[in-house]
Amino acid sequence: MTQAIARIAITPGEPAGIGPDLVLALSKTASDHEFVIIADPTLLETRAQMLGVAVNIVTVSADAPPRIPAAGTLHVLPVSLAAGAAAGRLDRNNARYVLDTLDVAIDGCQTGHFDALVTGPVHKGIINDAGVAFSGHTEYLAERTNTPRVVMMLATDGLRVALATTHIPLREVADAINRTLLREVITITAHDLKTKFGIAQPRILVCGLNPHAGEGGHLGCEEIDTIEPLLSAMRQEGYDLIGPLPADTLFTPKHLNNADTVLAMYHDQGLPVLKYQGFGRAVNITLGLPIIRTSVDHGTALDLAGTGKADQGSLLTAIDYAQTMIHARREADQ
């Protein structure tokens, strides 16, 4: 049976970064689906000239029926920049533009005009400098979709890492780790590994928070007071949970080969390992959302914008995962 064409919204993110370069290259990528780039067409045309890329930009509306673009063509849903965007040079006047592109994409996913959202990298700092408190897409999407808890998970070949906390200062991490948070994060992670990845009984390897998982309470008590009791209770409910294990030994083949995902307690406990394993071939997925959202594994790479040196691998991986998740959802809906 032929599948209906999916419409995938793509936000290139920060206009001074490599996002525009990466989406331009999609005009050369054959797909069974329609990519709708939510961006300022002038930005894309200017960057295409800079890169020497020949591209035909066709503007589309959010509610247009799905249609696969002709070769060399990009379908663009126009959102206007506030100021001109120079490659590599941040301008806080364009922070609102970045959020506008996200808002259009989120609305389109919620109304069913888009089947998924794939995001390019935003510069969190410049959005805050513009006066908007913004810690990341993950938190923004949760807020905009009224989802009380979501989970950031990055995946690459052979490794998935979900995070208990996301973009908070390290100083605040220990206070944020409590049984309610961990229960919600584990529940969402296990649920989405089943429904989005087809893993019947996901096994989750849980990191401790402290060095050596607290060394029996001598290097910190969060494992004894919080993590172990919660894991015990959830095991009784049927969850397959290993840990808490010291993060340094957990990230070894002996443990990883027998698990479906790692749950790290904080951003830089888990993501450096994931990026060492698969930077450029990894995807960032927001679990627990009512919409499908995947993203690149890298940032704005201002140093590479407009040079033609940006690697498109992670964007293609993010699109691939979004397509797989669209298929899984359609099958579940049948």
Ligand SMILES: NC(=O)C1=CN([C@@H]2O[C@H](COP(=O)(O)OP(=O)(O)OC[C@H]3O[C@@H](n4cnc5c(N)ncnc54)[C@H](O)[C@@H]3O)[C@@H](O)[C@H]2O)C=CC1
């Ligand atoms: N999904 C998102 O929106 C993300 C946004 N960021 C934001 O990006 C900004 C810059 O962060 P950085 O830590 O400098 O990380 P970065 O990923 O932008 O750059 C780190 C290094 O990787 C290189 N690099 C990144 N992407 C590449 C690609 N596609 N091809 C080839 N080389 C690539 C860069 O040239 C640089 O040397 C920050 O404001 C951060 O918040 C960071 C990660 C994810």
Ligand SMILES: NCC(=O)COP(=O)(O)O
């Ligand atoms: N390191 C991944 C990252 O920070 C991406 O965050 P988000 O913008 O997807 O929330």
